[in-house]
Amino acid sequence: MATSKAQPDSNSRVLILGAGNFGSCLAEHLGDSDHRVFLWAREQSVVEHFNATRKHLKYLPSHTFSSNVSAVGPALPDAAFINSMDVLLFAIPTQFLRDNLTKLQPALSDKTKLPLLIFVNKGIEIGTDALTLEIIADTCGADVAKAATFISGPSFAKEIVLRRPTSVSVVSFTEAEADKTAALFHQPHFRCYTGSDPVGVELSGALKNVYAIAAGMSDGLYGKEDSNNTRAMIITRGLAEMTCIGTAYGASPLTFLGLAGVGDLFLTCSSSSSRNYTVGYRLGQGETLDTIIATLGSVAEGVSTAKSVRNLVTQLGVQAPIAERVYEVLYEGKSTGDAVAELMALPPSREIELATIGRPAEKLLHRLGMISPASLMVSALWKACSQGDLDAVNAALAAQNVDLEIKDHTGSTPLIEAIKNGHTEVVKVLLDKGADPTNASSQGLPETFTSDQGILGMLNFARSKHSQDTAAPQENGYEANDTSAYAPPANYPFYPSINGAPPPDMFYAPPMVNGHRPSNMPPPEVTGRIPCRYYPACRYGAACAYQHPPAQYYPGQHPAPFTSYDQMPQQPYAPTYYPVSPPSFPPPPPLQMAPSSEMPPQGHFSPTGAPVPMPYGPMSPVMYSHPGQIGLPPLPAGPTPQSPPFNPSSPPASHPNGHVGPFPPSNGPIYPDAARSPQLNPQPDAAVSRGPDGARRGGLRRGSFVRAKQPPPPCIFFPMGRCKNGDECRFPHIMPQDGVPPPAPFHSRGGAPRPRASINGNGYAALDEKMAHLSLNGHSGSLRGRGGRPNANGHVGKRAPIPMKQRVPNADEFPVLGGGSTTPPTRVNGGFVNGNGPTAAQVLQAPRPFRTNASSQAATPRNISPERVPETNGLPASESLPLSFASVATASTDVTVSA
Ligand SMILES: NC(=O)C1=CN([C@@H]2O[C@H](COP(=O)(O)OP(=O)(O)OC[C@H]3O[C@@H](n4cnc5c(N)ncnc54)[C@H](O)[C@@H]3O)[C@@H](O)[C@H]2O)C=CC1
Numbered sequence: 001m002a003t004s005k006a007q008p009d010s011n012s013r014v015l016i017l018g019a020g021n022f023g024s025c026l027a028e029h030l031g032d033s034d035h036r037v038f039l040w041a042r043e044q045s046v047v048e049h050f051n052a053t054r055k056h057l058k059y060l061p062s063h064t065f066s067s068n069v070s071a072v073g074p075a076l077p078d079a080a081f082i083n084s085m086d087v088l089l090f091a092i093p094t095q096f097l098r099d100n101l102t103k104l105q106p107a108l109s110d111k112t113k114l115p116l117l118i119f120v121n122k123g124i125e126i127g128t129d130a131l132t133l134e135i136i137a138d139t140c141g142a143d144v145a146k147a148a149t150f151i152s153g154p155s156f157a158k159e160i161v162l163r164r165p166t167s168v169s170v171v172s173f174t175e176a177e178a179d180k181t182a183a184l185f186h187q188p189h190f191r192c193y194t195g196s197d198p199v200g201v202e203l204s205g206a207l208k209n210v211y212a213i214a215a216g217m218s219d220g221l222y223g224k225e226d227s228n229n230t231r232a233m234i235i236t237r238g239l240a241e242m243t244c245i246g247t248a249y250g251a252s253p254l255t256f257l258g259l260a261g262v263g264d265l266f267l268t269c270s271s272s273s274s275r276n277y278t279v280g281y282r283l284g285q286g287e288t289l290d291t292i293i294a295t296l297g298s299v300a301e302g303v304s305t306a307k308s309v310r311n312l313v314t315q316l317g318v319q320a321p322i323a324e325r326v327y328e329v330l331y332e333g334k335s336t337g338d339a340v341a342e343l344m345a346l347p348p349s350r351e352i353e354l355a356t357i358g359r360p361a362e363k364l365l366h367r368l369g370m371i372s373p374a375s376l377m378v379s380a381l382w383k384a385c386s387q388g389d390l391d392a393v394n395a396a397l398a399a400q401n402v403d404l405e406i407k408d409h410t411g412s413t414p415l416i417e418a419i420k421n422g423h424t425e426v427v428k429v430l431l432d433k434g435a436d437p438t439n440a441s442s443q444g445l446p447e448t449f450t451s452d453q454g455i456l457g458m459l460n461f462a463r464s465k466h467s468q469d470t471a472a473p474q475e476n477g478y479e480a481n482d483t484s485a486y487a488p489p490a491n492y493p494f495y496p497s498i499n500g501a502p503p504p505d506m507f508y509a510p511p512m513v514n515g516h517r518p519s520n521m522p523p524p525e526v527t528g529r530i531p532c533r534y535y536p537a538c539r540y541g542a543a544c545a546y547q548h549p550p551a552q553y554y555p556g557q558h559p560a561p562f563t564s565y566d567q568m569p570q571q572p573y574a575p576t577y578y579p580v581s582p583p584s585f586p587p588p589p590p591l592q593m594a595p596s597s598e599m600p601p602q603g604h605f606s607p608t609g610a611p612v613p614m615p616y617g618p619m620s621p622v623m624y625s626h627p628g629q630i631g632l633p634p635l636p637a638g639p640t641p642q643s644p645p646f647n648p649s650s651p652p653a654s655h656p657n658g659h660v661g662p663f664p665p666s667n668g669p670i671y672p673d674a675a676r677s678p679q680l681n682p683q684p685d686a687a688v689s690r691g692p693d694g695a696r697r698g699g700l701r702r703g704s705f706v707r708a709k710q711p712p713p714p715c716i717f718f719p720m721g722r723c724k725n726g727d728e729c730r731f732p733h734i735m736p737q738d739g740v741p742p743p744a745p746f747h748s749r750g751g752a753p754r755p756r757a758s759i760n761g762n763g764y765a766a767l768d769e770k771m772a773h774l775s776l777n778g779h780s781g782s783l784r785g786r787g788g789r790p791n792a793n794g795h796v797g798k799r800a801p802i803p804m805k806q807r808v809p810n811a812d813e814f815p816v817l818g819g820g821s822t823t824p825p826t827r828v829n830g831g832f833v834n835g836n837g838p839t840a841a842q843v844l845q846a847p848r849p850f851r852t853n854a855s856s857q858a859a860t861p862r863n864i865s866p867e868r869v870p871e872t873n874g875l876p877a878s879e880s881l882p883l884s885f886a887s888v889a890t891a892s893t894d895v896t897v898s899a
């Protein structure tokens with residue numbers, strides 16, 4: 001693979017081709033960082049004037065450029081000069097790129113000495129509808145295209161020169177090249193985010209220009225102040241159209257949510273600094289396109305790109321009504337008013353719909369040598385099945401060594417594709433040919449993708465034939481073709497999903513087999529539809545029986561070399577976006593499931609409507625244990641993995657508040673009452689755990705603890721009032737007792753770091769360590785009910801009182817109330833004896849605190865004004881911004897930006 005020559009740490013020699021608006025500003029940006037910059041201008045006058053005055057005649061006429069920037073031209077620099085460069089940066093409008101690259105190609109023929117190649121143009125070539133990647137491949141070869149880097153994102157040229165904080169996407173198929181480019185451009189006011197989806201970034205940059213014209217049209221038509229709704233509609237629907245076109249093209253939908261996508265779209269749709277917006281605005285005001293172009297003085301790439309977009313949407317078979325109206329206004333004489341009226345008259349449609357056909361990027365990648373011909377052939381079968389092209393299916397099947405079970409990145413087989421799209425004939429041909437009716441994708445078994453009785457019948461028949469052939473019992477004891485519906489239990493706790501409650505029949509109990517349940521898992525066709533709540537830390541990876549999201553929603557590096565279809569089964573989460581089918585997630589509900597209207601509402605935006613992965617945080621476990629993986633040995637019985645036991649001989653962490661004594665207590669049990677607790681003693685199977693009050697505490701849903709005669713650890717969610725399982729929880733609901741380490745105080749203003757739970761190999765702290773950090777001390781209190789919160793006034797609830805000790809926050813935890821007004825609690829025997837400090841209610845109802853000079857000096861590392869400064873989170877308002885925001889805004893040198 002070609003890569004550019006090693007870049008010097010600084011003082012790179014950079015040639016910028018194109019001394020227009022952006023080229024000049026980038027020359028200044030790089031010249032600012034001590035690089036030696038040459039700016040190629042095509043006009044003799046510009047070259048001479050620049051070298052004489054350090055000013056650009058046309059752009060930034062009042063700005064004096066850095067002394068390490070000089071102009072070259074007007075002739076295109078020769079090969080020797082090009083070869084002496086470390087970096088070539090192309091700031092030429094897309095339409096002129098092919099010509100210039102063709103001229104430069106001889107200088108770029110030695111692939112071992114390539115300079116770093118950077119492209120910043122945002123357009124699609126008219127006539128060929130080619131992306132810049134293709135233009136590079138056409139003119140300089142696939143190797144050069146693969147090594148090229150693309151910069152895109154919200155970045156008005158003049159604001160970069162003004163050093164306004166700016167961020168861009170920097171992407172390349174070759175990760176190392178993107179890294180080099182990011183390093184080259186990075187400055188305190190200019191942040192680069194790298195990525196590996198150049199197709200998505202290129203499309204984002206080009207397409208947003210078309211929607212900027214649309215937004216400008218609306219503002220020109222209605223007035224900017226009074227058309228905010230319309231502009232917001234255009235931005236949002238523009239994003240949907242861009243994403244739809246992009247995914248049909250083979251890009252990642254996530255790219256459109258990044259800086260190059262929605263970031264730049266938002267910028268250019270809402271600012272008159274944008275030339276594309278200005279073109280639209282002036283059109284909306286009634287000017288003609290010719291007049292606007294003649295007087296604009298700079299390129300508006302959206303004007304030409306609108307033509308290519310029109311061709312693209314036709315080729316791809318996607319809907320892009322806004323882009324099409326822009327084209328009609330630009331080139332067919334439609335008035336902006338008519339265009340808006342037509343858009344608004346469109347019938348209601350689904351808000352989010354991603355394309356599922358057409359993948360030109362595949363051809364492009366094949367061209368770049370990133371897809372093998374074999375994988376293209378295999379994908380021909382996959383695509384033909386998806387499209388229902390029976391002739392193409394038969395042709396593909398006639399080829400030798402065709403893998404019928406070939407999968408895309410979601411695990412979807414040709415059979416599943418045909419089923420999904422309702423191509424009955426294709427399903428029949430595939431099953432006749434021997435396609436495996438039990439081969440599931442990550443989203444479920446083939447039958448979960450249809451409710452068509454004909455297809456289901458064929459699948460049932462094929463499956464019974466298949467099971468006779470294989471005669472292998474199902475892992476969890478279900479009959480594979482048992483499609484009978486199971487009634488959900490009345491009060492089954494719903495899966496704690498941020499997407500809302502799932503349909504009730506998604507969590508039913510498995511059927512009884514010979515009077516007992518074969519396992520605590522639902523049948524596989526249901527399990528496969530339930531999001532795995534351990535993802536992405538799921539230990540079972542692709543073999544997990546629960547649903548993992550399709551890989552393309554998780555940005556990753558593009559693999560190099562490309563993983564062909566042939567290899568995909570071994571690499572179930574192929575990180576590439578291109579050679580795979582666009583997403584079609586989630587699948588339609590199976591026949592026996594609830595109608596789709598009962599499907600869980602989407603809680604978060606997802607371009608595909610796909611469920612958002614479960615967040616990680618203190619979520620109470622639900623009653624299903626992790627199902628484990630299909631075909632792998634079951635989990636060992638016993639409690640969940642524990643970190644190494646607490647070592648009393650290890651040096652105690654000093655208590656940040658200066659309390660004396662070891663932390664945590666060096667000897668003695670963490671839970672002194674544990675020996676008395678019925679939950680923590682071995683129990684007979686099926687026994688119901690009961691607390692001292694006789695109330696049931698946590699059922700024994702899963703037998704593993706019982707069988708292993710080991711006590712389950714206490715529920716870590718109960719003390720926080722966050723256990724969702726209530727009485728059914730299989731972890732005992734007990735409040736930790738005296739002797740538990742005191743709460744870790746806040747550390748927003750210095751002080752010793754909070755002791756952290758160590759992390760196991762699986763990324764989770766052991767339960768006992770987590771418990772050790774729960775905030776509990778020896779202050780008496782009561783709980784209202786089980787797992788409930790205490791009354792603010794400390795009254796005991798009527799139902800099932802548990803004589804647990806309820807902790808009241810101490811003054812140390814609310815330092816803003818500190819000073820001599822309260823007596824802090826003292827520590828005795830590892831617990832706290834409360835002083836006459838404030839109650840929790842007092843603390844919470846206290847007025848907004850003001851910090852005096854003395855206390856702020858003591859408490860904060862920063863020099864805070866001696867006046868009384870209102871605080872948020874312990875810092876003055878000016879310093880309490882999110883870290884990255886604050887550091888960008890203040891360019892503070894003592895803050896590391898890590899976002
Ligand atoms: N101006 C901006 O804020 C940004 C611009 N871009 C993109 O950068 C590209 C360039 O934009 P600007 O510099 O603003 O445009 P511009 O119109 O200000 O400058 C275009 C430059 O290209 C040169 N040029 C014109 N025809 C040429 C040809 N046949 N061969 C070689 N050079 C030729 C011109 O002499 C001029 O120097 C565009 O694709 C634009 O979308 C990207 C990000 C920001």
Ligand SMILES: O=C(CO)COP(=O)(O)O
Nearest residue numbers: 153154155156274275276
């Ligand atoms: O792309 C740009 C800023 O990110 C510039 O937009 P215009 O080409 O519309 O001026």
